Amino acid sequence: MADLKNAPVPDAETLVDIYRRMIRIERNDDAIRKTVRLGRLTMPYYSARGQEVIPSTISALLNKEDQICTIYRGIHDMVAKDMPLRPLWAEIAGRIDGTCKGKGGPMHLTHPESGVMVTTGVVGSSMPIANGLAWAAKLDGSKRVAIAYFGDGASNIGAFHESLNLASLWKLPVIFVCQNNGFAEHTRYENATSVDFISKRAAGYAMPGFTVDGNDPVAMYAAAHTAIARARDGEGPTLLECKTFRFFGHVLGDDDFYMTKEEKAAAMADDPLPKFRAKLIADGHATEDRLAKMQADIEAEIADAQEFGLNSPFPSADELRRDIFAEEIPA
Amino acid sequence: MSEMVKMNGLQAINAAMFEAMEADPKVLVLGEDIADREGGGVTGTMRGLSTKFGDHRVCTTPISEQAIIGAAIGVAINGYKPVAEIMLMNFTTVAMDMIFNHAAKLRFMSGGQTSVPLTIRTLTGAGWQTAGQHADHLEGWFAHAAGIKVVCPSNPADYKGLLLSCIQDPDPCLFVETGGTLFVPGEVAVDQGPIPLGKARIVQEGTDVTIISYSTMMLRCQAALAGLAEAGISAELIDLRTISPWDKQAVLDSAAKTGRVVIVHEAVRNFGPGAEIAATINEELYGQLKGPVRRLGGPYSPVPFSKPLEDAFLVTPEQIVEAVKGLMG
Ligand SMILES: Cc1ncc(C[n+]2csc(CCOP(=O)(O)OP(=O)(O)O)c2C)c(N)n1
16 A cells, blocks of 8 residues: 655645645635624635645646535635636625625535535535545546545535445546545544544555644645645545644634634744745745745735625525526426 | 424524533534534524533534535444534535435334434525525435424424424434524513424414425515405415424415415425425315416525515515415416
């Protein structure tokens, strides 16, 4: 079975690309949170602040046509996959120019052009569908891979186990990426999970499973590169357990009573973003100026997208009769 | 008259749980996030139970709906009375095999040897912009399954009394809580006991038209009453409370009296509970009606995210008034 000993190390430009995705996620998340707090966006928001490294590193290794299936806490996965921000903002604002005409909203964005195929609000449901995305890649004879993103809690749903078994049996080009932030809503990992590491569950399905520091881009790169290469080479699925933390609770407004103040403070002090930024500069991979310019460009992109989204018209009530089937439902 | 206290649906459910668990050591609770360590459930309805009755009777589970209902069935067959929480009604779909193929049918399939005194509590309703996978009213699905009772309260007293009845019932019950009704305070008798399942409540008597509803739409029907009175229409309003088995007698008596019926629910209109009720009224009262039975319900669409679309998805008090006026001719 695969191991990570000889996994490649990201070069300077890849590291900067990972950082670009991370800062785009973080700035966008910050703008969404502020807009929700101002009451200009009315939606349940599941911030992934703190989990940026995982999809950023994976997306740096993906091609545009590679596909993902993600979850309600998944806007970071979409932004990492280079989803354009204008239709993203219009969607979370429920407007007609949104990726889904405002019908899906923040828990259900779909944007096939970016490879964002399904976003589910049902825990555990990303994995079975990602298998199908991978199956299509195999049937097409393409080198495309599929990513299933999900949380630690989702590994306790039957669908997780069925999906890993099927993917292994059919040698599907799929990577199961568990973003283990230690909590499922208010329940601590250890109070709901039978194993100390979710990656151990891979053994039951005869596939490699790795637990990695999901806040460390280099460690993430090694694991993701290995898993993606296996998938592209027809060797089948891999389970990646990426350890991380979510800064803003389960849903915005959550007061985090279920964790200690110290625990939360320690996790937030370990913020992967400033750490990685400082390291890029210290290692000579990027200059302060370059990163500042990058950030300014991203902030401008977000401001434009926000403006666009919040000014797009709402869908008309006729939209309730469209997209149910290919043919419109008669009034 | 017993003393009344003001409380909302959450408090009423909490009170019912405390009473039921105190009265009967066989009553158990299981579900996601329900122990006090996790906040006593996402809406706090289970608050205090794990502290008072212990972790062996009040069990926070992994996110494993199938395993939750399966365990509840198995323990129920052995004489316990589990109250299982499925956080939202849409997540019952993950446990549908357990609910539909097993909980509902085991008494019949075993020739009456086993029974499943299980209560499944769940929550739903549109209006919170939670979109297509968190807000559906699926009571019609469950009402179509012989062997499980379906209960849809609309006010705090009913939340308490009907939950007590579900827990005591020898058969599986689905107890549907709604975001639109849970937070609304109401008067509850301090000694509010069980309210029989399958019995509707006449909320207001009237002679011109019968309006039948339940859950959140009850509140919208109540909001429509003033407009109807203003138009000089005497409306009889019935809160069905139990969808399966439903109170045919109360409905038919009222429909025979008024000759006009409007049924209002949040569930999608097509194949919704209103269709069954309307068909029964037509069968039983053919020739006595002054007009066709009208149904108001959700459009044939998933619950949309966008606020104006979501507003358009829900029946309004104005639409109820209009529908009644249309029947008055
Ligand atoms: C089948 C199902 N059950 C319950 C829920 C309610 N719910 C939404 S998120 C969540 C916690 C999920 O935790 P985890 O998988 O660890 O992901 P995280 O939210 O921490 O990213 C729960 C219980 C749901 N959406 N779907």
